[in-house]
Amino acid sequence: MATETEIKLSLSARTASALAKQAMLSNIERRRQLLINTYYDTHDKRLRRERMVVRHRQKGRQWLLTVKTAPMLTAGLAQRSEWEVHSRPGEFDFSHLDGSVRELLESLRESLQPAFTTHFMRHTWLLEPRAGVRIELALDRGWIEARGQRQTIREIELELLDGTVSDLFAVAAELQASLPLHPAASSKAERAYRLLDDLPLTAVKALPVPTDAAMSSIEAFRLIALSCLNHLQYNEAGVCQSDEPEFVHQARVAIRRLRSAMRLWQSRLPENFVTRFDPLWQELANKLGETRNWDVFIAETLPALADALPGRVEVERLSSHALRRCANSRQASRSALKSVAYSRLLIDFSAATQALPDDAAGSLAHFVPRCLNKRARRVQERAAAALGTDDDAARHRLRVAFKQLRYAVxxxxxxxxxxxxxNYHQSASDLQDLLGRLNDLAVASQLAADAPTAGQGQGIADWLAAQTDSLLPEFAKRLNDFQQQPVPWKAG
Structure with missing residues (x-):
């Protein structure tokens, strides 16, 4: 078994044509090879569920049987187990595999059938940026074929042959300095399965993070931060290609969770880590946030206003204004996720996260209670300031503190x-939902006040204020319920 470590980067046709002219590739021999791959799975796609890949690759006159584990990409980085042996098409010899992988594939051998193919021309260069480091740069151009349909393949793979992951990211960053390259969000096989199943784009929510008490705190931070990048990248295409609001919402949640994690671990991270990256993530979150505000306003506030104030011209004018502003802000969100700056941020942040020094200050089990106690105290302090007041800003500060506590939990x-x-999580969810509704009303009031029709909209302002007032008793009740919940950690 070998461990394959590589970074995948997508690129335009124009950039692909310009790659060979890059200075780092000058005076390096280029090799060219046609690769035809047939991927196998069972009828019910068992291998996909197990996150494994089995394929036959035709490489000239040579045939190779390859088995890989298939982890999610993080900022284009994949680290996975790989087994490869000479074979013949349609034959499956799994005798060289390890333990449970071999046992599973042996049990499925008779059920394996062709699922899809990839067909591409690979151009490769062997890079040796410093002594002891070897990295293969491969440019793949061709197509995936599944269900009689084709999808273009055009990507760079940087495979680490000798050296460290930091060396791999350094080459990716050097390429990005002169070429618009974006970390791939999914592998060829993942894209092929989507084509095979004819799946529409759907928004992806955050997946559970498998933290463990025996981890060091930095190991846990790395796992959490990279899972947030996965969450963000799995919603990129939807933000850029769809008007469905949930894509923007989930992309925003991913960044919010990431920034919360950075604050949780700030005392254990290198001094410049948070100061360098947090403003960049905040800037991106703000662009997505404006779109999210208009999405909520259009989907929830305007219909309720139209019912409450039927036939009012100021509501119709506000609706037209909101639709224009939402379209403009959505375009700004798309531009942000298509920008060179965003592509570089993904690589730079992932590289810095991978390179974080190990934490010698004890296990995660020791870190958790202190961390959660601090967040819980902040919630209590801000709750006292937010209760019995009409201050939207105080409730917003409570909402931010509460989100940081809930994400940590x-x-x-x-x-x-x-x-x-x-019980703790359910109570927290109920309170956060209500804080979200109050915040949406506060934002709606500001958006309506800033609209060109604001001077004609006192009825709108009064209605929004009344909605807020109607929720305050429930807010007090849910906050009290949450404060009565015993914490699910040792609070000492």
Whole structure:
């Protein structure tokens, strides 16, 4: 078994044509090879569920049987186990595999059938940026074929042959300095399965993070931060190609979770890590946030206003204004995710996260209670300021503190698992939902006040204020319920 470590980068046709002219490739021999691959799975796609790949590759007159694990890409980086042997098409010899992988594939051998193919021309260069480092740069251009349909392949793979992951990211960053390259969000096989199943784009929510009490705190941070990047990147295409609001919402949630994690670990991260990256993530979040505000305003506030104030011209004018502003802000969100700056941020942040020094200050189990106690105290302080007041800003500050606490609890759920967790989490969810509704009303009031028709819209302002007032008793009740919940961690 070998461990394959590579970074995948997508690029335009124009950039692909310009690649060979890059200075780092001058005086390096280029090799060219046609690769035809047939991927196999069972009728019910068992291998896909197990996140494994089995394929036959035709490489000239040579045939290779390859088995890989198939982890999600993070900023284009994949690290996976790989087994490869000479073979003949249609033959499956799994005798060289390890343990459970061999056992699974042996049990499925008779059920394996062709699922899809890839066909591409590969141009390769062997890079040796410093002594002891070898990296293969491969440019692949061709297509995926599944269900009689084709999808273009055009990507760079940087495979680490000798050296460190930091060396691999350094080459990716050097290429990005002169070429618009974007870290791939999915592998060829993942894209092929989507084509095979004819799946529409759907928004992806955050997946549970498998933290463990025996991890060091930095190991846990790395796992959480990279899972947030996955969450963000799995919603990129939807933000750029769809008007469905949930894509923007989930991309925003991913960044919010990432920034919360950076604050949780700030005392254990290198001094310049948060100061360097947090403003960049905040800038991106703000662009997505404007789109999200208009999406909520159009989907939830305007229909309620139209019902409450039927036939009012100021509501119609506000609606037209909102639709224009939403379209403009959505275009700005798309431009942000298509920008060179965003592509570089993904690589730079992922490289810096991978390179974080190991934490010698004890296990995650020691870090969790201190961290959660601090967040819980902040919620209590801000709750006292937000209760019994008409201050939208105070409730917003409570909402921010509460989100940071809730995200921390979710990050550490595998460690906190116990009888108290379900009630605590449900109470937290109920309170956060209500804080979200109050915040949406506060934002709606500001958006309406800033609209060109604001001077004609006192009825709108009064209605929004009344909606807020109607929720305050429930807010007090849910906050009290949450404060009565025993914490699902040792609070000492």
């Amino acid at each position: 979710e990050f550490f759920t595998p460690i906190l698992a116990g009888p108290l967790l379900a």
